[in-house]
Amino acid sequence: MWMSILMLLAGISGNARAAEQYLSPAAMIADSAGKTLYIAEATAGQVAVFDVEAAKVTATIRTPGRPTGLALTADGATLYATCGGSKGKICVIDTGQAKVLRTLPAGHTPTAPVLSPDGQTLYVCNRFENKIAVINTRDGKQVTEILALREPTAAAITPDGKWLYVANLLPNGPAITAPVGGDTSQAGGPAPIVACSVSVIDAGKTAFDRDIALPNGSTGLHGVTVSPDGRFVFVSHILARYTVPTTQLERGWINTNAVTIIDANRKGLIETVLLDDVDYGAANPWALACTSDSKYLCVTHAGIHELSVIDIAAMINKIKSYSRAASSSADAYSAYSAGMQMPSDIPNELSFLYGLRSRVKLSGKGPRALAIVGQKAYVAEYFTDSMTVVDMNDMPRFRTSSLALGPKLEMSARRKGELLFHDASICFQAWQSCASCHPSDARADGLNWDLLNDGLGNPKNTKSLLLAHKTPSAMITGIRETAEVAVRAGIRHIHFAVRPEEEAAAIDEYLKSLEPVPSPYLRDGKLSESARRGRKLFQSAGCAKCHQGPLLTDMQKHDVGTGEGLDRGVKFDTPTLIEVWRTAPYLYDGRAATIEKMLTTYNPQDRHGVTSNLTADQIKDLAEFVLSQ
Numbered sequence: 001m002w003m004s005i006l007m008l009l010a011g012i013s014g015n016a017r018a019a020e021q022y023l024s025p026a027a028m029i030a031d032s033a034g035k036t037l038y039i040a041e042a043t044a045g046q047v048a049v050f051d052v053e054a055a056k057v058t059a060t061i062r063t064p065g066r067p068t069g070l071a072l073t074a075d076g077a078t079l080y081a082t083c084g085g086s087k088g089k090i091c092v093i094d095t096g097q098a099k100v101l102r103t104l105p106a107g108h109t110p111t112a113p114v115l116s117p118d119g120q121t122l123y124v125c126n127r128f129e130n131k132i133a134v135i136n137t138r139d140g141k142q143v144t145e146i147l148a149l150r151e152p153t154a155a156a157i158t159p160d161g162k163w164l165y166v167a168n169l170l171p172n173g174p175a176i177t178a179p180v181g182g183d184t185s186q187a188g189g190p191a192p193i194v195a196c197s198v199s200v201i202d203a204g205k206t207a208f209d210r211d212i213a214l215p216n217g218s219t220g221l222h223g224v225t226v227s228p229d230g231r232f233v234f235v236s237h238i239l240a241r242y243t244v245p246t247t248q249l250e251r252g253w254i255n256t257n258a259v260t261i262i263d264a265n266r267k268g269l270i271e272t273v274l275l276d277d278v279d280y281g282a283a284n285p286w287a288l289a290c291t292s293d294s295k296y297l298c299v300t301h302a303g304i305h306e307l308s309v310i311d312i313a314a315m316i317n318k319i320k321s322y323s324r325a326a327s328s329s330a331d332a333y334s335a336y337s338a339g340m341q342m343p344s345d346i347p348n349e350l351s352f353l354y355g356l357r358s359r360v361k362l363s364g365k366g367p368r369a370l371a372i373v374g375q376k377a378y379v380a381e382y383f384t385d386s387m388t389v390v391d392m393n394d395m396p397r398f399r400t401s402s403l404a405l406g407p408k409l410e411m412s413a414r415r416k417g418e419l420l421f422h423d424a425s426i427c428f429q430a431w432q433s434c435a436s437c438h439p440s441d442a443r444a445d446g447l448n449w450d451l452l453n454d455g456l457g458n459p460k461n462t463k464s465l466l467l468a469h470k471t472p473s474a475m476i477t478g479i480r481e482t483a484e485v486a487v488r489a490g491i492r493h494i495h496f497a498v499r500p501e502e503e504a505a506a507i508d509e510y511l512k513s514l515e516p517v518p519s520p521y522l523r524d525g526k527l528s529e530s531a532r533r534g535r536k537l538f539q540s541a542g543c544a545k546c547h548q549g550p551l552l553t554d555m556q557k558h559d560v561g562t563g564e565g566l567d568r569g570v571k572f573d574t575p576t577l578i579e580v581w582r583t584a585p586y587l588y589d590g591r592a593a594t595i596e597k598m599l600t601t602y603n604p605q606d607r608h609g610v611t612s613n614l615t616a617d618q619i620k621d622l623a624e625f626v627l628s629q
Contacts, residue, residue, distance in 0.1 A: 022415060023048075023406050025380035025387070027069045028369035031076040031095075037371055038079055038095075039380055039405065040067035047081055047091075048405060049098060050387075052373060055403055059098040063091050071113040071122060080137075082110040082124055086518040086525075090124065092140070104140045107133055108520045112154050116203065117161040123201075125152040125166060128520045128582070132166060132199075134206050144206050148199045150584075151440060154223050157203065158264055159230045164201035165262070167224040167235055169439065171195050171446040175461050175590025177216075177243075194242070194447055196221040198235055198260075200267050214260050215272050215347055217242055219446060220439035222286045222302075222368075226264060227312065229294040233262035236285035236299055238436055238445075239272065239347060242459070245450040249496050250279075252350060255432040257282045259299060259310075261319070271319045272347040275299065275308055275357075281431035282308065282359070283424030287370035289377070296392065298377050300367035303424035303433040307360040307367065307379055307390055309398070314356045322346055358395065362388040363402035365419055380405070383419040417510030420503050427495040434490065434507070437462055442514055444583055448590055452493060453479045458566040461590035464583045467576050469512045471553055476588045478557050478573040484508055519581045521628040534625025537618055541609045543626075552577040552629060561607035562587050581627040595623040 025048075027040035037050040041060075047067055049059040065084030072079050072095075079093040088110035089103040107126035110133070114123045122135040125148070132146045132155070151169035158165075171194045193216035200209045214221070214237060223236040239258040246254050252274070261270040275282035283303030290297050290312070297315075299308040322344070346352055364381025367388070371378045377390040385406050391399040411419070420426060421442065424433040437445050443466065448459035453475060460476045465483075468474055474486035488504045491497055518525065527535065538544055546554050557571035572588050580586075585593050592598035599611045599619055606612050611619065 021409055023385040024382050025369050025385065025405060026382060027067070028371045028378065028380050029070040029072050029079075030371040030373050030378070031072060032074060033076065034373040036076070036095075037373075037378060038070055038072065039369065040070050040081060041385075041405070042066045042068065042382075044406075045083075047079070047093065049095075050405075052378075055389075057405060061091075061093055061098050061100060063100070064089055064103060067091075068109075068111040069113050069125075071115045073115065073119045074117070078119075080113050080115070080122055082106060082113050085109055086128075086520070086522075088126070090122070090135070102140070104135065107131070109517070112152070112166075114155045114157050114164065116157065117159065121203070123155060123157070123164055123203075125155055127151050127153055127169075128517065132164070132201065146201055146206065146208050149197055149211060150446075152199065154221070156224045156226045156233065158226050159228060162203055163209075163264065163267070164203050165224055165226065165233050165235075165264075166199040166201060167221045168196050168199060169219075169221050170444075171219055172197070172593075173585065174593045175446060175448045175585045193217075195219070196237060198224065198233070198262065210267065212262060212267065212269055214269070215239060217447070218258075218260070218272075220284070220436065222284075222439075223288040223299075225288040225290060225297075227290045227294040227297075228292055230264055231294070232270075232312070232316075233264050234288050234290075234297055234299075235260045235262065236288050238284070238432075238439065239274070240437075240445070240447055242447040242449055245456050246452060246494060249428050249431050252276055252281065252431060254494070255281075255283075255436045256350075257285050257301070257303075258347065259285065259288070259297070261316070270316075271323075271344065273315065273319075273352050274347065274350055275301070275353065276350050276431070277354075277359075278350045280429055281424060281427075282306070283427070283430055283432050284422065284435060286368050289370045289372045291372055291375065291392070298370060298372060298390075300370050300379055302366055302368050302382070303422060303435070304430045305362045305365050305367060305381070305425070307362060307370075307377060307388075308357050309360065309377075309390075309392060309395070310353065310357045315353065318352070318356065319346065358398065360390050360398045360400065362390075363400065364388055366422060383411075383415070383422075385409070413506045413509040414513050415510075417506035417508065420507050421510055426491070426497055426499055426503065428497050432495070437494075438465055440582070442466065442511060443579075446585065446590070451475075453489065455566065460588055461585065463575070464579065465511050466514050466516060466579055467551060469508065471551055471555055471576050473555070473557075473573060476572055476575075477570060483511065487511070516579045517582065519579070519628045521581060521624060527628055528624060530621045530624040531628045532625075533618075534621035534623070534628075537614065537622040538625050541611055541614070541622065543609045543622075546574045547577050559607075561605050562602060564589070577626060577629045580629055595626050596620065599623065 023041040024043040026042040039048040047061045067083045081091040088106040109127040112125040149168040150172040154167040195218040197211040217240040220238040260272040286302040297310040364384035364386035366382035369380035424430040443464040444462040450459040468483040474480040480486040
């Protein structure tokens with residue numbers, strides 16, 4: 001079976017495009033003089049050097065893998081570029097020579113490198129190992145590693161170098177907000193939430209300090225930045241309204257889009273404000289940056305191809321006035337800053353930023369990278385290999401100019417489908433894109449949604465779309481005959497739109513092109529000793545009866561005794577176990593935070609594999625094998 005999986009992965013990889021001609025700018029950084037921009041061009045496997053005055057790319061630097069993030073020394077002499085996948089690397093680049101001097105090992109899927117102000121320490125997020133590597137830049141050796149929560153994908157350090165803020169892309173833990181099946185572990189405690197967190201690292205001690213939980217429903221946390229004055233941390237994310245049925249889209253009924261403000265000194269959440277307007281969404285907020293005077297915050301909207309420019313002082317003052325009005329205490333804002341969350345309706349107010357923010361339409365598609373030089377915002381657009389320069393000197397009037405980063409290429413069906421998957425303009429009032437609920441490369445958001453395809457009052461956990469077209473039927477209960485049917489139903493009933501058939505067909509092509517990522521549980525591409533023991537248990541416990549073949553699914557529906565409430569006795573589609581390490585939480589309602597919980601706490605009658613007779617060590621081995629797929 002394991003060899004079959006390896007052959008499947010090799011086949012998928014072999015059928016992938018041999019060389020991607022697109023650039024796909026995914027990260028960008030400016031030198032301190034504001035003369036040069038460095039642009040990580042993901043699918044081209046290179047870093048572009050952009051001359052600001054000449055307004056053109058003057059050189060490109062090849063990297064051994066897709067570049068994902070950039071960090072630049074204060075003198076501009078050395079550029080660090082994270083790149084690669086399961087065996088990631090850090091490229092140390094001499095900017096004067098435009099040449100890679102050496103590469104450093106960097107773990108699984110390194111991204112978001114951040115340099116300490118003195119340039120002696122490099123922090124790198126290892127996305128799929130859920131950790132931050134701390135590297136001494138003098139000798140290139142890793143000093144230590146610090147655990148994050150789930151898929152750390154962005155990071156920023158305070159100007160004094162004392163605190164590192166790390167953005168975790170997805171919620172960590174179960175997807176339910178009430179006890180299920182007699183589990184009373186939450187009884188007596190605060191109401192559980194399902195949300196992303198920001199991990200705070202004490203840079204001086206190179207140690208974890210705390211996690212700051214964002215409001216319930218926060219997911220898709222793509223960006224974080226610290227204001228240059230060191231006062232605030234800003235985080236961009238989706239604020240999902242997953243607790244209500246998906247019956248409409250008006251007024252952000254399903255997904256809204258937000259920035260959360262954290263007090264950088266007290267390390268506590270201040271407030272979350274919506275970036276949407278009352279009747280027009282601001283889908284998929286991504287990159288953030290502040291002007292050097294800390295006056296304005298800029299946020300890219302990757303789903304609607306816009307840039308928001310927000311007056312920071314006016315926003316903070318309005319939050320203060322709201323908090324004082326909601327409390328008899330004159331110092332309510334301090335309570336917010338200290339992390340003592342007070343009742344607030346600001347995260348529900350779609351007009352909160354009215355008069356405080358300008359929305360600037362960009363020329364290209366998919367703005368994911370942002371750098372500010374003086375009063376100009378440089379926004380690199382992922383899908384059109386372009387850059388829009390937004391001149392903020394004459395606000396509220398914004399002059400924009402568009403620049404090509406490379407030759408304009410006709411989009412293949414796959415590339416167009418990837419754009420459409422991330423494009424909220426195909427959605428009614430632009431509230432969300434497909435990526436809003438599948439923010440991790442078309443995988444899952446960690447939330448339960450009460451979709452209308454199988455009735456009301458029975459929420460289901462979001463599924464990964466990897467291999468969806470190879471494993472019919474679709475959806476957790478198999479309610480859609482094929483993934484093709486599900487894609488078209490999603491456009492009609494989740495985007496509330498009628499779109500041309502060729503758009504759905506293009507989305508199909510994109511989803512079919514998705515490739516499994518090697519599991520971080522593998523050791524040099526092979527099963528660990530624990531996983532090899534678990535492979536035998538996988539057979540003896542009966543797991544292989546349903547999770548069979550190279551796709552690890554029999555593509556049938558079964559009642560395994562896990563249904564609760566309206567779903568009691570329901571048969572669920574057997575999911576593939578390929579990349580299951582990436583799809584927590586588990587079971588149809590996400591009640592099991594881990595595979596171990598699924599095999600024990602939520603399998604009391606041995607209907608979901610015979611596991612009650614296994615020891616704790618055997619359960620660990622079995623989970624290790626499952627998570628190695």
